[in-house]
Amino acid sequence: MKVGIAGAGLLGRLLALRLRAAGHEVHVFDPAAHAEARGAAGWTAAGMLSPVAELECADEAVFRMGLRSLELWPQVLAQLPLPVEFDARGSLLVAHRGDESTARGIVDLLLRKAPAGHAPQQLAPAALRELEPAVQGPPHAWLLPCEGRIHTVQAMQALAAGAAGTHWHWDSPVTAVEPGVLRTAGGDLRFDLVFDVRGTGARPQLPVRGVRGEIFWLHAPGVALQRAVRLLHPRHRVYLVPRAGDIVVVGASEIESEDRSPVSLRSTVELLAAAHSVIPELAEARIVHSESNLRPALPDNLPHLEVRDGLVRINGLFRHGWLIAPALVEQALPEHSA
Secondary structure, three states, X not given: OEEEEEOOOHHHHHHHHHHHHOOOEEEEEOOXXXXXXXXOXXXXXXXEEOOOHHHHOOOHHHHHHHHHHXXXXXXXXXXXXXXXXXXXXXXXXXXXXXXXXXXXXXXXXXXXXXXXXXXXXXXXXXXXHHHOOOOOOOOEEEEEOOOEEEOHHHHHHHHHHHXXXXXXXXXXXXXXXXXXEEEEOOEEEEOOEEEEOOHHHHOXXXXXXXXXXXXXXXXXXXXXXXXXXXXXXXXXXXXXXXXXXXXXXXXXXXXXXXXXXXXXXHHHHHHHHHHHHHOHHHHHOEEEXXXXXXXXXXXXXXXXXXXXXXXXXXXXXXXXXXXXXXXXXXXXXXXXXX
């Protein structure tokens, strides 16, 4: 088939990879200037693959898709020509003394919602030190064994490189998508099948809003962190995610705003102070990068998959993009991929 994809973010790249592997002619259209332009939300995410932790705000469908995606990611990465850092040894929840009631409320919720074998496992201080010696501040910790992380920047680059033969149309925004048709400033383009994965660009056809997120990259030589760590705090959730090259990613604010300006002073102070309280060794880390972007969310904050003759729409991935994208693509392509 001749396939058109509106959007070259995470979903667009995953779709291109699978459709090209199945032998289809694939055209991808995006307003970004080139493959490395960081307009899509997928570039900014820290890449936590946390199906259990996300049960705090998501439903069982997101949880099941998250578990399936953890199975699919190694298969996807094995097809790519560039290395992508991936780890599935679990993640940690931690809480400071004085925040026990907040932490216990969240952990109890996860214990009720998570099936047997996936529930949080409380760690004694000695067990926490053995798993993650750098985590020195919080005395309360729980291991989520069925979680992981992925290097999002490496993955975005590798997915574009891996979809060999794809026709990438940069600086080419799609204004509307209809069955078999992508509407552009240059006119209507016709395909056998089209995909709308434009995120916030899908308005007004979908009621998508942007939710602002902010992250920091810290260069922290000597800080030996292996797993993603979430600090359970009364006002916000702060996470720390290790990456190759002595980088620790700290995030993320979640602000109901479509402001794309640089990271705010408030987020800088709150997130980095919280990170330092979890890993005191970060005191001498250097801030080498900060970034903000908009996560596409629908009114219910849940993902949307619509399959019609000649048209597939996927949107509303909100804060779950890297967690559920492979499973959503699998559901969208039962008849069209290898």
